[in-house]
Amino acid sequence: MKKTIIFLTCAITAVSLFSGCNSAPETSSITLSDPEYYQKFKDQDMSINVYNWGEYIADGSEDGIIDVNAEFEAATGIKVNYTTYATNEELYAKMKGGGADYDIIIPSDYMIARMIKEDMLMPLDYDLIPNSKYVMDTFQNPIYDENNAHSVPYTWGTVGIIYNKNLVDETNIDWDILWDEKYADQILMFDNPRDAFAIAEIILGYSLNTEDPDELRAAAEKLKEQKSLVQAYVMDEIFDKMGAEEAALAPYYAGDAVTLMADYDFLGFAVPESGTNRFVDAMCIPKTSQKAEAAHMYINFLMEPEVALANCEYIGYSTPHTAVYEQLDDEVKNDGFSYPSDEYLEEKTTLFVNLSDEANQLMQDLWTEMKSSN
Amino acid sequence: MNQNKKGNGMLSYLTASPYILWMIIFIIVPLAMVAYFAFTDSNGQFTFEYIKSVGQYTNIFIRSIWLAAIATIICFLLAYPVAYILTRLDKNIHSTMIMLVTLPIWMNFLLRTYAWMTLLGNNGIINSILGFIGLGPYKLLNTQGAVVLGMVYNYLPYMILPLYTVMIKIDKSILEAAQDLGCNGAQVIFRVVLPLSVPGITSGITMVFVPAISTFIISRMLGGGSNLLIGDLIEMQFLGNSYNPNLGAAISLILMVIVLIIMTVMNQFDGDDDKVLI
Numbered sequence: 001m002k003k004t005i006i007f008l009t010c011a012i013t014a015v016s017l018f019s020g021c022n023s024a025p026e027t028s029s030i031t032l033s034d035p036e037y038y039q040k041f042k043d044q045d046m047s048i049n050v051y052n053w054g055e056y057i058a059d060g061s062e063d064g065i066i067d068v069n070a071e072f073e074a075a076t077g078i079k080v081n082y083t084t085y086a087t088n089e090e091l092y093a094k095m096k097g098g099g100a101d102y103d104i105i106i107p108s109d110y111m112i113a114r115m116i117k118e119d120m121l122m123p124l125d126y127d128l129i130p131n132s133k134y135v136m137d138t139f140q141n142p143i144y145d146e147n148n149a150h151s152v153p154y155t156w157g158t159v160g161i162i163y164n165k166n167l168v169d170e171t172n173i174d175w176d177i178l179w180d181e182k183y184a185d186q187i188l189m190f191d192n193p194r195d196a197f198a199i200a201e202i203i204l205g206y207s208l209n210t211e212d213p214d215e216l217r218a219a220a221e222k223l224k225e226q227k228s229l230v231q232a233y234v235m236d237e238i239f240d241k242m243g244a245e246e247a248a249l250a251p252y253y254a255g256d257a258v259t260l261m262a263d264y265d266f267l268g269f270a271v272p273e274s275g276t277n278r279f280v281d282a283m284c285i286p287k288t289s290q291k292a293e294a295a296h297m298y299i300n301f302l303m304e305p306e307v308a309l310a311n312c313e314y315i316g317y318s319t320p321h322t323a324v325y326e327q328l329d330d331e332v333k334n335d336g337f338s339y340p341s342d343e344y345l346e347e348k349t350t351l352f353v354n355l356s357d358e359a360n361q362l363m364q365d366l367w368t369e370m371k372s373s374n
Numbered sequence: 375m376n377q378n379k380k381g382n383g384m385l386s387y388l389t390a391s392p393y394i395l396w397m398i399i400f401i402i403v404p405l406a407m408v409a410y411f412a413f414t415d416s417n418g419q420f421t422f423e424y425i426k427s428v429g430q431y432t433n434i435f436i437r438s439i440w441l442a443a444i445a446t447i448i449c450f451l452l453a454y455p456v457a458y459i460l461t462r463l464d465k466n467i468h469s470t471m472i473m474l475v476t477l478p479i480w481m482n483f484l485l486r487t488y489a490w491m492t493l494l495g496n497n498g499i500i501n502s503i504l505g506f507i508g509l510g511p512y513k514l515l516n517t518q519g520a521v522v523l524g525m526v527y528n529y530l531p532y533m534i535l536p537l538y539t540v541m542i543k544i545d546k547s548i549l550e551a552a553q554d555l556g557c558n559g560a561q562v563i564f565r566v567v568l569p570l571s572v573p574g575i576t577s578g579i580t581m582v583f584v585p586a587i588s589t590f591i592i593s594r595m596l597g598g599g600s601n602l603l604i605g606d607l608i609e610m611q612f613l614g615n616s617y618n619p620n621l622g623a624a625i626s627l628i629l630m631v632i633v634l635i636i637m638t639v640m641n642q643f644d645g646d647d648d649k650v651l652i
Contacts (some may be wrong), residue, residue, distance in 0.1 A: 089613045096617060185513070191599045193615045232516045233599025237491070246495045246515075360616040368610060372434050372602045 030071055030306045033131060038076045038301070041294055047079035048103040048294050051091065053281070054084040056106065056155075058307075058314035066310045072301050078294050086236070087192065095120060095286060102286050103295040109280045110194070112151050113144040113354035121150040122285040128296035131303030138342070139320040142280060143351055151282035152299055155317035157254040158278050158349060159195065160271040160337055162238070167248035173270035175203050178249060179222075184229045188241060188250035191233040193367035194352065196223055198277045199251060208277055208350045211359035220366035224373060233371065242267060253279070254337050255317030262316075271337045271344075278349035280320070408630075411623030424624035431607055431625070435632070438604040441518060442586035445525035449533040449582045450575070452526070457537035457574075458567065461544075475534050478527070487524055487595050494520055494596070516598025524592040525582075532581040540574030541567065576640055584633055604629050 032038060050069070060067025069080040085091045088111040094100045095115075107115065115121045126132055132152055139153040161173055167186065170177060178187055178199065190196040198208045200219035210216065231247050238250050243264050257269035283302065285295045301307060305323040312319040312328075318338050319325055325333075333339050340349075355363070415421045460471055478486060493499050494515040504510040514520060544567065552566045590605030597603075604625065611622030 087613060089615065089617065093612050093617055191594075227600065230600070231598060237595070240491070241495070244492070244495060244497055246497055357616070361618070364610065364615040364618075367615065368431075368602070368607065371600055372431075372437075 030066060030075075030304070032075060032304055035075070037130075038297060040076075040297070042077040044077065045079075046077070046291065046294055047081055048291050048298060049081045049083070049101055050104040050298065051083055051085060051094075051100075051102040052104075052106050054086060056084070056281075056315055057082075058310040062314060065314050066307070068302070068307055068310060071307065072298060075301065076294075076297060078297070080298070089192075100286075101288065101290075103289040103291050104283060104298050105286060106154050106281050106283050108352070109142065109144040109282070110352035110354050112282060112284060115284070116145060116150055117354060120287055122287045122289060122292060123149050124152065124285065124299075125292075125296060128293065129300045129303065131300045134303055134305065134308070134321045134323050136320050136322055136325070138345070139280065143353055144280075145282070148282075151284045152303065153280050153282045153320040154302065155255065155312075155315060156278065156280040156320055157317045158271055158337065158340065159198070159251060159276050160254055160257065160269050162242055162250045162252050162257050162260060163268050163270060164242065164245060164248045165266050165268050166245070168268075172273070174272045174274050175199055175251075178251065179203075179226050179229065181229060183248050185231050186248035187226075187230050188238055188247045189226070189230045189233050190251060191235050193363050195251070195277070196233075196367070197363055198352075200226075202272075202275055209353045209355065211356055213359075213362055216359065216362055216366060220370050223367075224370050227370065227373070253317075255315060258316035258335075258338060269337050271340060273348075275348035275350070278345065278351055280351065281317075408623045408626055411620050412627040413624075415620060424621045425628070427621065428624050428628050431604075434602050434604055434607055435629075437601070438587050439632070439636075441522055441601075441603065442525065442583050445522045445529065445586045446533075446579055446583045448522070448526050449530050450579065453530060453533035453537055453578065454575075457534050457541055458563070460534075460538050461541045472535075472538070475538075476531050479531050483528060484591065486528060487592055490520070490524055490527065491515060491595055494523075515596065516600070518597065518601055520596040521593050521601055521603075524596045525586045525589065528592065529582040529586055532585075533578040536577040536581065537571060537574040540571045544570050572643065576643065579640060580637060583636070587633065588629060 058065045058068045060070065069082055073079055085094070088108050091105060091107055092111060092114070095102070095105075112121070129152060132148075135148070135153055139148075139156065141147050142153075145151045161175075161177065163173060168177075168183070177183070178189070190199070197216070197219050200222040201208055201210060201215070204215070204218055204222060206212075206215045206219065210219075232241070234241065234250075238252055239256070239260060241247050242250055242260060245266070254269065254271070257267070261267050261269060283299045285292055285299075289295055302311065303321065305321070305327075308319065308321045308324045309327055312321070312324050319328075325339075412424060413420055413422070415423065456475070460468070460475075463471060491498075495501070496511050496513070496515070498515070500514060501511040504512065548570075549562055549566060552562045557565065587603075588605045588608075590603060590609045593601050593603040593606055608622050608625050608629075611618045611625065
């Protein structure tokens, strides 16, 4: 009951908060590597359109953490029009639908590969992004984007299982627990086919990027087996449901688990021993951008160590930024899942790549069929 | 006389032109685009393939129609007495009561639906209260019943308002005449008020059934994602794993045809000339 009241209060105050003061500081309060570099478009009344995930940038709403967009405006004089999306597919649909005029987008790995294939992204000019030197070696030349020609990594993480310590007593949690009848109706599951299929594919020993129709069908069969045990197929509703102890187990992204566990002591997070999906979200410039140089400037700004640190602390996802990683508390570095060992990352995690249209379509059909079956 | 009539016609065209323009740009053109996408493939070639492939989702269509119909009937049963009582109330408190009826729609649709998630959950308020008297917990959330509840809760005002608008116009003297001629209370309602309020009933049903059959957020939030409705299916074609606007358009088009058929059948019951148009 308390939760509902809090929720309603939040909802009401949120309205007043959003209308609250949002004015940019006169001058930037942070230390920039090369202040001169950011002066180029000063007093030109320029603006760029940034399209990012929800809750995916430090916005000054927490004490002691800067408002990144306001700082950028103060440092460069370029106004940031900031909007958010909830899924890669939503971003893709917006870009495909035409009429979208974005200068910066931050898709995930497989979506970057798809956009490169469909010639939707601009090759980056690394002379304009001196701060790209901070990208960790592990994140250079990824399979989704050769030589990082179109993207600069922003955050990364792994998929694991959030569990309620009061309800789950197993210590060695692996994917098959999501098929354990003991937890019938206590399991939440991803409400998107790619992530859900990945879990079934790991259990069946297939590649996370399989395009084999038989393997995809077998994975769908596996998910169908699980359906009677699943309480609900959800995405960000996981925050509320796990927080209210509505469910015992939910697969989700490590960065969000960090946020959840900070609020609720009784939650834990397990990175399954049998392997998992590793994802990277990276900054890109759409080919349609008219303000490419200002967009490069924005990417460089997000790579400023102080800015990247603020974002890392606010978002809770793992960072691919060397200078930020060095400044992290040992507690975070060694929490067991934010920064798994190189060995684990190398051997047990897989990045998604873009699937063929046929495989995507088949996966979508199988998913619809599974979800509408009784 | 003729000229006068012509002048009036001109004037009415002129005054209607802003809406006609609006309608062409924002209703006719988008509908034509939906039809265009439904009958073409990704290369713009004419095809029936997508329209045909909608057939595989028959069970989802049936579930949507079924749930929307139940929600509409419940809305009607709840709304009719309310609307009738409203018309019987003192004029001074009419506007206050109408305001109270519309009060829930002042709050954002998503927020209202979200609130039901916390109410219906296993550890939610309803189950907590039931727990105090030794019952439950019952599985309320993530069921078809929860989806219907969400529809009824969200669309009830849209049933009450048209019913009320029609009923308030019924001449009191007709009701008195019926009573004078020996009708008891029930007979007045069933034999006089009900037939006279048919236009309100049809528009109320339309205003509840149409949004209910195409909703996707209610079924997602309250149905646990496993009670797929047509709205979810359409959304998946645009925001799902495969971007397939042609299939999405085909499903939308067929949904429109189904709604049109149902509404035409509905309107057969409404022979009255002065229909309440939405």
